[in-house]
Amino acid sequence: MDDRKVRNIGISAHIDSGKTTLTERILFYTKRIHAIHDVKGKDGVGATMDSMELEKERGITIASAATFCKWRGHEINIIDTPGHVDFTVEVERSLRVLDGAVLVLCSVGGVQSQSITVDQQMKRYKVPCIAFINKCDRSGANPYRVITQLRSKLGHNAVAMQIPIGLENNFQGIVDLVSMKAVYFDGDNGENVRIEEIPSDLMEEATAKREELIDAASMFSDELTEAILEEKEITEELLLSALRTGTLTRGITPVLMGSAYKNKGVQPMLDAVTELLPCPSDMKNEALDTGNNEEPVILSSNPEDPTVALAFKLEDGPYGQLTYIRVYQGSIAKGSTIVNARTEKKVKVGRVVRMHADQMEDMEILPAGYIGALFGIDCASGDTFTSPGTALTMSSMFVADPVISLSITPKDNKSQISMSKALNRFTKEDPTFKTFVDEETKETIIEGMGELHLEIYVERMRREYGAEVETGNPRVAYRETITQKAEFNYTHKKQTGGSGQYGRVAGYIEPITDKEFEFVNSITGGVIPTQFIPACEKGFYECMAKGPRMEFPVTGVRVVINDGASHSVDSSDNAFQAAARGAFREAYARAKAVIHEPVMKVVVETPTEFQGPVMGLLNQRRGMIVGAQDDGPICVIEAQVPLAEMFGFSTVLRSATQGQAQFTMEFALYKLVPQSIAEELAEKMAKKRKGVQ
Amino acid sequence: MEKNDFPMKHPLGLEGNTTDLISKGEFGAVLSRAGVGKTAFLVQLALNAMLRDKNVLHISLNDPVDKITLWYKELFNHLAQRYAFEQAGQIWGTLLPHRFIMTFRVAGFSVPRLRERLADLTGQDIFHPDMVIIDGFKFDEATRESLADLKNLAAEQSFSAWFSVHTHRHEETPLNSIPVPLLDVEDLFDVAFRLQPVEKDIHIQPLKGPIFDLAPLTLDASSMLIK
Numbered sequence: 001m002d003d004r005k006v007r008n009i010g011i012s013a014h015i016d017s018g019k020t021t022l023t024e025r026i027l028f029y030t031k032r033i034h035a036i037h038d039v040k041g042k043d044g045v046g047a048t049m050d051s052m053e054l055e056k057e058r059g060i061t062i063a064s065a066a067t068f069c070k071w072r073g074h075e076i077n078i079i080d081t082p083g084h085v086d087f088t089v090e091v092e093r094s095l096r097v098l099d100g101a102v103l104v105l106c107s108v109g110g111v112q113s114q115s116i117t118v119d120q121q122m123k124r125y126k127v128p129c130i131a132f133i134n135k136c137d138r139s140g141a142n143p144y145r146v147i148t149q150l151r152s153k154l155g156h157n158a159v160a161m162q163i164p165i166g167l168e169n170n171f172q173g174i175v176d177l178v179s180m181k182a183v184y185f186d187g188d189n190g191e192n193v194r195i196e197e198i199p200s201d202l203m204e205e206a207t208a209k210r211e212e213l214i215d216a217a218s219m220f221s222d223e224l225t226e227a228i229l230e231e232k233e234i235t236e237e238l239l240l241s242a243l244r245t246g247t248l249t250r251g252i253t254p255v256l257m258g259s260a261y262k263n264k265g266v267q268p269m270l271d272a273v274t275e276l277l278p279c280p281s282d283m284k285n286e287a288l289d290t291g292n293n294e295e296p297v298i299l300s301s302n303p304e305d306p307t308v309a310l311a312f313k314l315e316d317g318p319y320g321q322l323t324y325i326r327v328y329q330g331s332i333a334k335g336s337t338i339v340n341a342r343t344e345k346k347v348k349v350g351r352v353v354r355m356h357a358d359q360m361e362d363m364e365i366l367p368a369g370y371i372g373a374l375f376g377i378d379c380a381s382g383d384t385f386t387s388p389g390t391a392l393t394m395s396s397m398f399v400a401d402p403v404i405s406l407s408i409t410p411k412d413n414k415s416q417i418s419m420s421k422a423l424n425r426f427t428k429e430d431p432t433f434k435t436f437v438d439e440e441t442k443e444t445i446i447e448g449m450g451e452l453h454l455e456i457y458v459e460r461m462r463r464e465y466g467a468e469v470e471t472g473n474p475r476v477a478y479r480e481t482i483t484q485k486a487e488f489n490y491t492h493k494k495q496t497g498g499s500g501q502y503g504r505v506a507g508y509i510e511p512i513t514d515k516e517f518e519f520v521n522s523i524t525g526g527v528i529p530t531q532f533i534p535a536c537e538k539g540f541y542e543c544m545a546k547g548p549r550m551e552f553p554v555t556g557v558r559v560v561i562n563d564g565a566s567h568s569v570d571s572s573d574n575a576f577q578a579a580a581r582g583a584f585r586e587a588y589a590r591a592k593a594v595i596h597e598p599v600m601k602v603v604v605e606t607p608t609e610f611q612g613p614v615m616g617l618l619n620q621r622r623g624m625i626v627g628a629q630d631d632g633p634i635c636v637i638e639a640q641v642p643l644a645e646m647f648g649f650s651t652v653l654r655s656a657t658q659g660q661a662q663f664t665m666e667f668a669l670y671k672l673v674p675q676s677i678a679e680e681l682a683e684k685m686a687k688k689r690k691g692v693q
Numbered sequence: 694m695e696k697n698d699f700p701m702k703h704p705l706g707l708e709g710n711t712t713d714l715i716s717k718g719e720f721g722a723v724l725s726r727a728g729v730g731k732t733a734f735l736v737q738l739a740l741n742a743m744l745r746d747k748n749v750l751h752i753s754l755n756d757p758v759d760k761i762t763l764w765y766k767e768l769f770n771h772l773a774q775r776y777a778f779e780q781a782g783q784i785w786g787t788l789l790p791h792r793f794i795m796t797f798r799v800a801g802f803s804v805p806r807l808r809e810r811l812a813d814l815t816g817q818d819i820f821h822p823d824m825v826i827i828d829g830f831k832f833d834e835a836t837r838e839s840l841a842d843l844k845n846l847a848a849e850q851s852f853s854a855w856f857s858v859h860t861h862r863h864e865e866t867p868l869n870s871i872p873v874p875l876l877d878v879e880d881l882f883d884v885a886f887r888l889q890p891v892e893k894d895i896h897i898q899p900l901k902g903p904i905f906d907l908a909p910l911t912l913d914a915s916s917m918l919i920k
Contacts, residue, residue, distance in 0.1 A: 513782075612813030619819045627758035627794030628810070630801055638758055671786070 013104035030069035100277030107141040111149035190263025217242035280369025291391035303367035402447035407472035418467035480547035482591035492579035502570035503579035507561035539580025606661035621645035718848040725888035731857035750822035754829030832874035
């Protein structure tokens with residue numbers, strides 16, 4: 001197996017630019033499927049790639065299925081990429097797995113807001129890409145305008161590699177500017193590629209555009225520059241190799257065109273994928289060394305080295321759990337033993353397969369750079385598998401605590417069962433998504449990293465699992481902490497017939513920053529007998545779950561006990577636990593407790609003309625703007641905004657920027673809430689308490 | 694301990710002097726060759742101003758926002774360490790709202806553009822700078838006009854501005870004379886310093902302005918703090 005003949009690519013596009021149709025045609029021409037269906041599903045079969053109903057309806061791809069095909073001696077894995085920026089984990093995973101991408105644009109609609117979104121993702125993960133301008137047969141098609149937009153709106157150094165022969169109704173084929181030939185697509189499904197001389201009326205335009213192409217490519221090849229200066233003949237190989245260098249460094253974006261629906265231009269695009277996009281060893285991949293403070297390590301892509309592979313997607317199939325995996329270093333063979341870096345469990349590899357949407361092919365071995373799937377492996381998405389003894393992981397083991405929660409209640413019994421099934425799966429797929437049952441209200445609570453994050457899971461529950469649930473209002477995970485030292489001396493005494501209860505604890509609580517809770521026993525002389533010390537600790541620790549002030553979890557408290565008393569008959573574990581709880585309440589009241597709220601790092605990417613309004617929006621939401629990065633047509637604004645103020649932000653942002661801005665949000669830190677907000681919270685709490693009574 | 698008691702030496706060694714070196718509408722410059730410490734010097738001026746509740750707009754034409762944030766964080770930590778300050782974390786939190794970072798590509802920066810951005814900030818009452826730092830401004834033939842324009846803007850919006858000026862080895866001038874990049878526009882500047890590596894230290898030499906018979910000032914080459 002030769003890794004230079006492998007391409008792992010993503011096809012990324014905004015809704016309705018024909019991504020699914022294009023993928024279908026690719027699979028057809030690579031003989032992976034034998035008939036072409038309509039996307040809209042007139043024949044009830046639909047396109048092969050989009051597996052989730054929700055994605056179809058919203059026009060977004062949430063899951064990343066991988067499918068495999070062959071083209072002219074190259075093996076191509078097509079990874080379906082999410083077109084939505086908010087699924088941080090999901091996006092990151094699928095973008096890591098691919099080495100290059102085809103950016104699909106509509107020749108009528110051009111660069112639209114969602115193209116900006118997907119392009120920003122590519123840029124962030126430095127994914128080399130080529131562009132394919134689709135729908136050249138539509139009325140109003142203008143590929144040149146799209147190229148201009150690629151330059152002005154996305155800042156790409158976009159250069160046409162082809163020009164169209166006719167447009168709209170009259171779209172017949174393309175002129176390849178590298179070989180200087182006209183290309184037509186004959187047969188019912190455009191499967192017969194016919195190469196001809198360039199029509200005389202297009203010759204002049206083609207020559208001019210070729211000059212532009214060569215000019216742009218010459219920036220990346222001294223050899224090509226020399227050839228131009230010496231007026232030598234410019235060979236196809238020379239030009240392609242310069243274009244490839246430019247593409248790999250993201251210095252140039254070659255633009256191809258066609259109409260997937262009319263079966264034109266797809267095969268040359270596949271050629272370009274094999275000629276211009278990187279093979280796995282062209283790309284630098286990093287893993288983290290868990291033995292060395294998660295320092296990054298560059299992986300070798302040598303199939304002989306210790307194995308490092310990433311499980312990037314789980315799927316429930318008719319034969320059990322299917323784990324999609326990409327091998328970065330070493331190889332995974334049938335029958336070999338690998339270790340899950342997270343759980344440190346050893347796993348024996350059973351079947352290794354390669355997927356084409358829903359059919360599969362058995363493999364003996366998956367070497368570095370390859371993508372495949374494993375059967376019967378118990379793991380979560382994002383897990384790393386390594387050879388035994390290799391302490392590497394593809395993604396950090398650190399998982400942030402959830403910052404927002406939502407109660408969900410199933411509408412009926414059937415939904416109840418489906419809901420737990422769904423929750424079980426989601427928590428496996430996404431480490432930032434958690435769920436538990438609230439002891440008091442008996443409600444199921446889901447927790448995650450943002451409003452949209454939870455919304456999507458609720459939606460998926462309904463679509464994929466048929467679980468109808470009602471949701472409560474989102475709740476921000478506030479916290480309480482103390483700001484000064486306070487002493488306690490509390491006696492718990494009860495004498496109501498039978499054996500009494502007696503315990504006294506004394507000491508102090510004080511704030512600490514590096515830990516959530518610390519218990520220090522400084523009792524001397526056995527005034528509290530040693531057997532009751534754990535009971536004291538337990539009593540204090542229980543108070544941390546629900547702060548006496550606002551009933552938010554308490555963090556950052558050190559409890560020191562240094563005195564107390566016991567009774568030979570009446571003291572018990574229970575008595576000391578009660579004494580500790582009383583002591584905590586007593587001291588807490590004097591320790592100047594404050595409320596902390598989660599503050600998010602919000603990064604907005606917006607066309608520069610909306611910079612002012614966007615900063616205004618952030619400012620209104622108690623946001624502190626850290627900085628604004630002016631990056632040509634796009635501007636990136638970074639701010640810290642309290643999570644409580646971010647509800648509904650995506651809608652507001654969309655309307656303020658004509659849908660052209662996106663934002664990402666991640667937890668940054670806990671910060672003291674301002675006085676006015678603390679009072680508001682206290683009022684709400686008072687109301688709630690009244691309501692309970 | 695309040696933020697204002699933070700025992701920070703004045704960036705130019707003027708102990709106890711809590712006034713600005715230049716006043717509103719005036720320009721200051723710090724000159725040196727690449728990598729000597731212009732940014733570190735300017736960030737210290739900024740931190741000093743922020744500790745006195747002044748708002749600093751930091752404009753960088755070279756570095757991304759992340760990198761500049763790092764400069765501030767690092768220098769603040771060094772300072773906090775040097776003076777063994779306890780509640781440094783809290784002080785840092787109160788300083789941040791006094792800072793705003795803007796970055797531009799060198800080619801994308803122009804005075805009209807800055808004017809527009811400033812209008813966005815002040816018009817919506819988001820940020821009103823008292824001091825503007827412009828790091829990476831290109832001093833060449835065309836600068837005079839834009840600098841004059843900037844000077845007007847500074848007067849209108851009443852802020853002072855500090856510039857970093859990159860000098861080149863081949864344009865080396867004798868000590869105490871104004872280096873090449875600043876020659877044509879010297880009159881627009883009220884204060885100027887040159888950073889000069891001398892053995893292990895970096896000396897801060899006054900070139901222009903009113904502060905001048907001080908013991909030689911130096912930058913500590915490892916912490917980049919003014920000694």
